[in-house]
Amino acid sequence: MLTKTTSIAKPENIDRKWYVVDAEGLTLGRMATQIAAVLRGKNKPCFTPFIDTGDFVIVINADKVVLTGNKLEQKYYYTHSQYPGGFKAVQYKHLMEKKPVFVVEKAIKGMLPKNRLGRAMFKKLKVYAGSEHPHAAQKPEKMEIKA
DSSP, X not given: OOOOOOOOOOGXXXXXXXXXXXXXXXXXXXXXXXXXXXHHTTTSTTOOTTSOOOOEEEEEOGGGXXXXXXXXXXXXEEEEOSSTTXXXXXXXXXXXXXXXXXXXXXXXXXXXXXSHHHHHHHTTEEEOSSSOOSXXXXXXXXXXXXX
């Protein structure tokens, strides 16, 4: 009887690339899904769900990302300090003005696995509000995001 074997990626054999994404004018959710797939390594033929096969992603111009519809006024970010009366809600309009990097990181982090592997994948994401980044030495390739 013939058995078919599948190959499993080994961490030492993974070739990691660097990609740069210009977020200017891109929709937050659509951009985040494609970046999360690259961080997980789902764009590679050697994808293995339980091994980090993903690439590094640099996001620039995070302050120019777009939310569709009325989400700037209607969407809120909620936190609770676990103390009575410790509930806080911040409108995304104010969050985009003060912390645009946090908004993009939160959107992408929510699409990664919620375990040690997801935290390791998240460390390969670099987000910057402006158009400059300090990773020129890695020679990142420009990644096109499908709108």
